[in-house]
Amino acid sequence: MTSAARTTNIAERIYQQLKLDIFDFQLLPGDRFSESEIARRMSASRTPVREALYRLERDGYVQVHFRSGWQVRPFDFQYFEDLYDVRILLEAEAVRRLCEDKDREGRLAGLMTIWCCRPEQRSHDSSEVAFLDEEFHFGLLECGQNQEMAAIHRSVCERLRIIRRLDFTQKGRIEATYKEHSEILDDICHGRRDKVVNHLKKHIEISKNTVREITLHRIQEARKRYAEDKNMDMPPKVT
Amino acid sequence: MTSAARTTNIAERIYQQLKLDIFDFQLLPGDRFSESEIARRMSASRTPVREALYRLERDGYVQVHFRSGWQVRPFDFQYFEDLYDVRILLEAEAVRRLCEDKDREGRLAGLMTIWCCRPEQRSHDSSEVAFLDEEFHFGLLECGQNQEMAAIHRSVCERLRIIRRLDFTQKGRIEATYKEHSEILDDICHGRRDKVVNHLKKHIEISKNTVREITLHRIQEARKRYAEDKNMDMPPKVT
DNA sequence: GAATTCAACCTTGTATACAAGTTAGTAAGC
DNA sequence: GCTTACTAACTTGTATACAAGGTTGAATTC
Structure with a gap:
């Protein structure tokens, strides 16, 4: 695969977005989620979601629970x-x-x-x-x-x-x-x-x-803080 | 996922077998192969083969070529x-x-x-x-x-x-x-x-x-040697 | 009220079909 | 003979359907 092809495919987009969600505390340590939920959120089928999740699993960011969903690696x-x-x-x-x-x-x-x-x-x-x-x-x-x-x-x-x-x-x-x-x-x-x-x-x-x-409170503060930073980066609406 | 469930699923079996094939030189550095070929060989569908290959890719053993098959990492x-x-x-x-x-x-x-x-x-x-x-x-x-x-x-x-x-x-x-x-x-x-x-x-x-x-010749010798070792490990046929 | 059981629903694990891009072989032109 | 163009076959990337196991909530029993 040329790196151009991978950087434009759906699985790669989802992989990067999920990683960003973890880094921005939109997905917190310990959070549970399902493949279907991610697929709906990312407007894709489960197949590339699964590819992205296998990679994140291998990288140490998430864990799979047999027939019971996925989980962000708990804080340790x-x-x-x-x-x-x-x-x-x-x-x-x-x-x-x-x-x-x-x-x-x-x-x-x-x-x-x-x-x-x-x-x-x-x-x-x-x-x-x-x-x-x-x-x-x-x-x-x-x-x-x-x-x-x-x-x-x-x-x-x-x-x-x-x-x-x-x-x-x-x-x-x-x-x-x-x-x-x-x-x-x-x-x-x-x-x-x-x-x-x-x-x-x-x-x-x-x-x-x-x-x-690090406390739970600080992690939840971070969720708010990075969500706000995200909103401030949005372009002004043109009406 | 409980480790018991993963150790019995098809994707895990294929992952371990492919790794073994690489270590036993049944798949050599640089060898090309397709998902369908592995699926036929392992008596499974492409889906768990893909899971196994993503993991091997992440571990550094194989590389994917966009719509052109997979390759064992070349010798370097x-x-x-x-x-x-x-x-x-x-x-x-x-x-x-x-x-x-x-x-x-x-x-x-x-x-x-x-x-x-x-x-x-x-x-x-x-x-x-x-x-x-x-x-x-x-x-x-x-x-x-x-x-x-x-x-x-x-x-x-x-x-x-x-x-x-x-x-x-x-x-x-x-x-x-x-x-x-x-x-x-x-x-x-x-x-x-x-x-x-x-x-x-x-x-x-x-x-x-x-x-x-290390020479190409030695790698090919290894393929023969480990294939022979495999045959010698087989249980005697009961007739 | 607490504990147990059961069924429905949800999830991942897998199989199959379709879409999109690559490669190799063949035919035509120079 | 060499080069180019075209097409069929092959491959991965993705979507969808089905199978298998886990979880949860409701009903029943003690």
Whole structure:
């Protein structure tokens, strides 16, 4: 299959939409739903819905109950903490390898353009910075020349996305994020291996430490908040 | 779904059989096939075949060509080397953690029963030792208390299985395997962290170094060899 | 009122039919 | 002989129907 064909087919559309629904808390951890319900909502038959759901199942986002519907993976503290540990391990290895790579400055050029810019060039939109933040971490792995490690890391980080999106204090950390990222990049370029590994670990452990603070209330607040954000993105009605 | 229900359904049967076909080289890297062909071969409709194939696709074993059939993932040296590096990273981390775990002897008790037995209790069946060898490595991760790391490691090792099964020199290494594994376990119990990490890396790199030696001829030899093994496993006909 | 039973409804698991795109073979033209 | 165009066959992508098991609500019994 050419990637163009898959990106336009119904199953792929449903897959992406369901994932987005999970990330935007329109489907909450533990929610139950049926294939038919999704099919009605997505204006399709059950067949591509099932394809999308098998993929989401394999990715760790949903579970099927035999002849009884599907369920978003219930919230599990240990699971997310385990994922954070994997993420830390992979990113630490990536920066170790980058510190020893003669071509590291070339590899990191794209990231440095974004994160080592002058203050007046920085984005002030917290959604955009959140996106760039995530891309920063993907970028460290992608510069590291092990595509499988990068793919596993991406899968881990996507599964952790709901944790990041539940942490509303991130909005106030734009400047700190730019500062930390540019310092990490600087340390890599200067080959300060142990320093940058420790720095990165501390940077990620800030997020990891928020896992245990998550409450049901915060998850329900997030549902409202992201639903409102969605409405605000809608184009004005033309009457 | 209860795991009992899934283990008896048609899609699961087909998934496992196709995986086995890949591991036994009955489906070679690069082979093309269609859903209908598999459906005929497995005496089922296309529907559960599709489910099985989506899962195998997601696991990295096959690829779909838009309206043109499916293909076993072609052989790719870099891919397997990347996987080996991920595997080494994960196992090294697991033994580091075990060396610092006060309960490590209890956790490793099962592995020690198998690998630190007296020479007359050892298995001489190379297939069984290959299986136990793989389980040894899974066991290191499963003793490590990070279930996601163990799951990722298992997925990586399964994808590497065909490399291990192409290495026919493994058959002559039964004694060395028992010795190396018991030494690794001993080093862990004594908390010799750096020694065991280096030992484990060397142990795995022996396999990694066989990737670049793989030839098409060897793959085709493997097809014959594993097909013969299959025939020898068949029960005698009752006439 | 609580517990049990049963049937209807709902769901997934599977089979089958139809739609849409690709590929290979054949015929025609140069 | 080579190239191009066309068509039939094949394939996946999707829709729909049927089968098999689970759940829920109502009726009955204690």
